């Protein structure tokens with residue numbers, strides 16, 4: 056009889072413990088694991104003026120154009136837990152004179168590193184050697200076209216021949232030194248003006264011996280602080296989306312109702328973050344206006360920033376609506392990309 060009572064008692068205690076834990080988990084919006092991925096925007100400057108790029112179209116004014124190495128060191132030392140670092144956002148990363156030092160520091164600390172570049176840059180052989188010997192893991196080259204005519208429709212001021220010649224130089228050097236890294240990927244977004252060049256692009260990529268990835272072209276409708284500035288959606292669809300290769304029309308443009316773009320909660324608030332040139336933090340790469348920042352890693356610890364009211368409130372929109380602290384406004388309130396509760 057006594058053992059029966061003891062068993063019932065310990066089961067009740069366990070149940071209370073579980074209920075307390077689960078209630079705390081649901082209510083405590085700061086009870087979130089640290090993210091493994093970060094994008095570090097080391098420069099808010101670009102040599103091109105691509106059509107749906109907020110920086111290229113001068114839609115926001117950067118606070119600081121170039122991240123210096125000491126700023127990078129400060130923020131890097133606060134995020135040593137991350138495993139994957141993307142050195143990109145809207146600017147051209149190779150215009151930052153400290154980029155190779157930053158990659159070197161990241162590699163020394165065993166991070167996986169990725170750069171996205173337009174690669175339409177006049178550079179000497181030292182530059183290509185630095186890429187090869189930096190131990191950079193992956194280089195994505197954004198080049199939407201296989202001729203100057205189609206390429207420059209989107210990449211205003213870009214030079215297609217220069218991009219191809221740079222890819223060739225880099226790949227040849229890589230072979231010469233028998234280096235595996237970086238993995239070079241030609242990223243080609245398919246739109247109406249380049250859709251007739253897909254086969255030719257495949258031949259060209261094969262002759263350069265690099266990987267080619269076709270992907271969907273987007274019209275800026277996923278940029279919550281900017282999308283209205285890119286004009287009427289119907290006109291953009293008519294002007295830019297492929298007509299023959301309809302498989303390359305993203306699913307978001309095939310629905311009757313555009314928003315929310317995705318039928319799921321926003322993953323970014325729980326799994327990654329963006330560090331801007333001045334150390335400020337954005338919750339995702341869809342936002343770029345400095346006033347939408349969630350905090351600053353120069354002044355705050357990562358823990359304080361990751362659990363601040365802006366993060367807690369924004370997570371609550373997707374998770375449990377249980378945010379009870381002082382009212383804050385965040386860009387996530389206005390954003391229509393993901394499905395809210």
Ligand code: SF4
Pocket residue numbers: 279321322323324338339340341342369386387390391392393
């Ligand atoms: S809700 Fe929108 S603005 Fe907020 S983090 Fe997600 S995608 Fe970015």
